[in-house]
Amino acid sequence: MKLLLIEDNPTMQTTLRRTFERRGMQVLTCGEGDRALALWEASLPDAVLLDLSLPGRDGLRVLEDARAAGLSTPVIILTARGTVGDRIIGLNTGADDYMPKPFDLDELEARVRALVRRSHSTVDATPMGVGKPVAWCGMHTDRDSGAVYHEGQALDLAPRELALLRALLGKPGHAIAKERLFELVFPGETQVQPEAIEVVAYRLRKKIAHTGAQLVTLRGLGYLLKATT
Numbered sequence: 001m002k003l004l005l006i007e008d009n010p011t012m013q014t015t016l017r018r019t020f021e022r023r024g025m026q027v028l029t030c031g032e033g034d035r036a037l038a039l040w041e042a043s044l045p046d047a048v049l050l051d052l053s054l055p056g057r058d059g060l061r062v063l064e065d066a067r068a069a070g071l072s073t074p075v076i077i078l079t080a081r082g083t084v085g086d087r088i089i090g091l092n093t094g095a096d097d098y099m100p101k102p103f104d105l106d107e108l109e110a111r112v113r114a115l116v117r118r119s120h121s122t123v124d125a126t127p128m129g130v131g132k133p134v135a136w137c138g139m140h141t142d143r144d145s146g147a148v149y150h151e152g153q154a155l156d157l158a159p160r161e162l163a164l165l166r167a168l169l170g171k172p173g174h175a176i177a178k179e180r181l182f183e184l185v186f187p188g189e190t191q192v193q194p195e196a197i198e199v200v201a202y203r204l205r206k207k208i209a210h211t212g213a214q215l216v217t218l219r220g221l222g223y224l225l226k227a228t229t
Contacts, residue, residue, distance in 0.1 A: 001116060002026045004045035006036045006062065007078065008054050016049065019105050020112075033057030037065050045073055046116045049108075052079040052090070060093050067094035067158075074115035074159050078103070091199040096160055097189070114187075119159040136172045137213040137227050139165075150211045160185050161204045164197075168215070168225045177222040 003020055007013045008031040017027045028043050030036045033054035040048065040062075048066075052059035063075060076097040077090045090098050097111055138151045147154045148165055157165065163185045168176060182197045201223055205215040214228045 001047070001113075002028070002043065002045045003112065004040055004043055004048045004073075005029045006033075006040075006048065006054065006059065007031065007051040009051070012051075016105075020109070023109060031055075033059065033062050036062045037069070040066055040071060040073070041069065046119070047112050048073050048075045049112070050075055050077050050095070052077060060090065063090075063093050063095060070156055072119075072156055072158055074119050076108070076111060076115065078108075088195075088199060091196055092202070094158060094203070096158055097192075111189075115159060118163060136169060136225070137211055139169060139208075139211055139213065141166055141169060150208075155207065155211075157204070157207060160200045161207065164200050164204055164223075165208065168223060172213075172225045172227075175218050175221040175224045179222075181223060 001024075003025050005013060005016055005020075005027055007016065007029070010031070013029050013031060017029055020027050028039065028045065030039050031054075034056035036050075036054070036057070050059050050063060054062070057065075059077065059079070063077075066073070066075075074096045075094065076099060077095045078099055078101060079090075080101045096115055099108060099111065139148055139155075141148050142154075146162070146166075148157065148162060148169070149155065155162075155165070164181060167181055167184045178197055179194070182194055185197060185200055186192045201215060201217070208215065212228055213225050216224050216226055218224060
């Protein structure tokens with residue numbers, strides 16, 4: 001597993017690099033926001049650990065530019081900014097997880113591995129009770145790669161967006177409770193607020209707008225997919 005650590009604090013950078021290298025991972029480091037995007041594009045890591053307070057281009061700008069460039073690598077934000085508002089901004093910009101400093105190294109490793117497993121999934125992991133993915137509105141789930149395709153082209157989705165879409169494709173046209181979807185998109189992540197599913201749904205809604213499918217919010221019921229034509 002290859003990690004890209006974007007962190008300007010030398011002590012934190014060294015501690016995290018040594019910790020993850022001892023646990024069998026390859027770690028690339030960068031301490032400047034202006035260099036981060038180029039290194040990200042060149043190295044194609046399995047996951048990115050991103051600090052927000054960087055010299056030059058700040059972390060949110062790096063993340064925004066990376067997503068705009070089509071880089072869908074899972075990202076965990078590491079920062080001393082721990083307010084709910086900051087977390088929502090980070091998630092809405094394209095982050096997949098958020099850990100306020102100080103954090104437990106074992107928990108961070110567990111979250112990194114969980115994100116990478118989801119992004120590299122090679123099986124259909126849709127749980128029982130949600131339904132099996134089907135071809136619908138030109139979209140289908142590839143059972144080998146786990147990716148969702150539309151008219152033969154893989155949709156460029158972050159891991160949590162992909163998990164949400166696959167769950168909804170299991171029962172197109174039927175509402176799935178927000179609580180159930182939260183369990184599928186944020187499995188075992190007790191520190192994440194339930195409202196985070198709304199951020200993922202918001203991002204996914206924009207990314208599938210061209211497919212002829214619409215992600216609909218049903219107050220008190222959850223979400224569903226419906227055809228727009």
